[in-house]
Amino acid sequence: MIEKDCIDYINNLRSPCAYFSKAVSMVAALSNISNIIIPVIIFYIVAYGIAARSNVYEDFIKGARDGFHTVIQIMPTLIGLMVAVGVLRASGFLDFLGGLFAGITARMGFSSELVPLILIKMFSSSAATGLVLDIFKNHGPDSLIGLTTSIMMSCTETIFYTMSVYFLAAKVTKTRYTLAGALLATLAGVIASIVLAGILV
Numbered sequence: 001m002i003e004k005d006c007i008d009y010i011n012n013l014r015s016p017c018a019y020f021s022k023a024v025s026m027v028a029a030l031s032n033i034s035n036i037i038i039p040v041i042i043f044y045i046v047a048y049g050i051a052a053r054s055n056v057y058e059d060f061i062k063g064a065r066d067g068f069h070t071v072i073q074i075m076p077t078l079i080g081l082m083v084a085v086g087v088l089r090a091s092g093f094l095d096f097l098g099g100l101f102a103g104i105t106a107r108m109g110f111s112s113e114l115v116p117l118i119l120i121k122m123f124s125s126s127a128a129t130g131l132v133l134d135i136f137k138n139h140g141p142d143s144l145i146g147l148t149t150s151i152m153m154s155c156t157e158t159i160f161y162t163m164s165v166y167f168l169a170a171k172v173t174k175t176r177y178t179l180a181g182a183l184l185a186t187l188a189g190v191i192a193s194i195v196l197a198g199i200l201v
Contacts, residue, residue: 070169077164085120085127094120094131110194111145117152118190122159129153148197155189157182 049056088094094116102112113135121128132149139145159182167175 074165074168077168078161081123081161081164082127085124089116089120089127089130108194109198110148113145114148114152114190117149118156118186121153121156122186123161125158125161128158144197144201147200148193151193151196152190155192156186159183159186 046056049059097119098112098115101115105112105115117128117131117135120131132153135149136146141147141150159179163175163178163182167173167178
């Protein structure tokens with residue numbers, strides 16, 4: 001009886017190690033799959049084009065040429081957005097705006113420093129990243145505002161940048177409910193980031 005109990009105890013000790021080993025093997029397998037998935041897709045596209053008797057190289061050149069023309073068309077919009085964001089940030093208007101809403105944001109449970117981040121993220125992700133780095137430098141990435149910022153960057157979108165670039169490229173003139181839906185999704189993302197960060201801290 002004692003021997004059986006000892007064997008069961010040893011088996012229970014080994015089982016977590018076995019599960020851990022399986023988990024490590026699965027992570028390694030997924031890592032290998034992620035490394036080869038893009039080359040496989042590229043080779044599949046080329047093979048499909050050859051099987052369909054299409055001139056793959058000429059189609060690639062045509063697509064690259066069209067993409068280059070698209071970049072030229074949207075370049076003024078991109079430059080305008082970047083310059084506007086840079087001017088707002090350098091002039092101190094964003095800091096003024098954050099201070100203006102400080103009382104309201106304090107009652108809602110998040111820092112006024114997040115107000116400029118929310119607004120800038122709607123226009124430029126790179127400019128928002130600069131604000132994120134400033135927040136991390138002042139408060140640390142593991143603080144409440146740092147966690148809120150990290151989650152917020154992941155669950156919000158560059159609304160006006162995306163709309164201006166892709167709608168212009170696709171020549172869409174009637175956006176219908178796109179802006180309203182995107183703003184509503186951004187609001188939901190901001191609320192979710194505040195709640196999740198509060199749970200994590």
